[in-house]
Amino acid sequence: RRDRHDALLAGWREGCIDAGATWGGGESPSLPGLVQAQDIELAGSAVGMVPEGRAAILGADLAPGDEIVLVASSGLHAxxxxLARAVADRLExxxxxxxxxGRPFGEALLDRSVLYVGLVRALLASRIDVHYLSHITGHGLLxxxxxxxxxxxxVSWLPSVPEVLQFLVEQAxxxxxxxxxTVNMGSGFAVYCAAGEGEEAVRLASEHGLRAGVAGAVEEGPRRVVLxxxxxxxxxxxxxLAPSG
Known part of the structure; x- marks a missing residue:
């Protein structure tokens, strides 16, 4: 179907533009007997670079008192x-x-995912002391x-839950x-920064069209998340042990 083909390529292009990435092409094999007509099988990978003069942000600098900023998602994301397919199969x-x-369930599931690359670039270029970054994907706020x-x-504050996710978990x-x-429930990305710098991270997020808030803080104690x-x-x-999204 040409419409699906065009939609896939358009979305891929928009994603590359949002991320400032280059798609270098790849193999497009025909696999009769493995992939049926009207179905599609996609696989991909990405390679990034750590800016010169910076160490990779792997959490070594996390410390009690750090502020946690949650940046909103647009919906299901990745x-x-x-779970969505299983729920749809049960709906009349x-x-x-x-x-x-009023929106159709399927249409809302296809809402464009938020890419946070622009925000991360801005954070790294700012004076904010960023100690860690975490993409909220499978396993949700774990x-x-x-x-x-x-x-x-x-965490003492959570972003609002997109309607499609609220419907999904209720139906499930x-x-x-x-x-x-299991799912992101409205939080797509987390920024951990030094105490007192969370509001500046929120401001940067707003400049990039993203909703965010200072959601909580890092404390001394056992490894756990308190919502x-x-x-x-x-x-x-x-x-x-968390179930896969």
């Missing part, structure tokens, strides 16, 4: 598609099922403790603890 009208706001450090990440019958360790607004605690062991 994780939760299997499938992907055409209207959300409470990713807040992705750094292998014995620290507690206490997921409790808050399960939902927040105060929903009364959920994730322990270190949950990181290994």
């Amino acid at each position: 994780n939760g598609s299997s 009208h499938g992907y055409a099922t209207p959300l409470p706001g 990713k807040l403790m992705r750094a292998r450090r014995e620290l507690t990440y206490r 019958g997921m409790a808050p603890a399960a939902a927040y360790q 105060e607004p929903i009364d959920v605690v994730f322990e270190s062991g949950d990181m290994d």
Whole structure:
């Protein structure tokens, strides 16, 4: 179908532009007997560069008192598609099922993912003392403790949940603890910076058209995530056992 072909290429192009990346091409084999008509199989990888004169940001500088800034997502992003397909299969009208706001479920699932490359570039070019960065993808807010450090990440504020994600987890019958360790639930990216610098990171996010807020702080304590607004605690062991998005 030419419309699907064109939509795929258009989205790929927009993603490259957003990320400031170059797509170097790749193999486009025909695999009859393996990939059926109207289906598509995609695989990809990306290579990035650490700016000259900077060390890779791997969490070594994380410390108690650091502020956690959460940057909003636009919806499903890259994780939760299997769950979405399972839910759609159970709905009488499938992907055409209207959300409470009126949009079709399937249309909302395809909302453009937010790419945070521009924000990261701005953070690295600023005077903000960035100690860690974490992309909130599969395993949801468990990713807040992705750094292998014995620290507690206490969150007192959460971004609003996109309507499509709220509908998805409700239809799947997921409790808050399960939902927040499966899909992003409105948080697409986390910035950890020195105490007192979170609001400047929020300002930079706003300049890039992104909603963000100072969500909490890093504390001394065992490796865990405390989500105060929903009364959920994730322990270190949950990181290994969380269901895949």
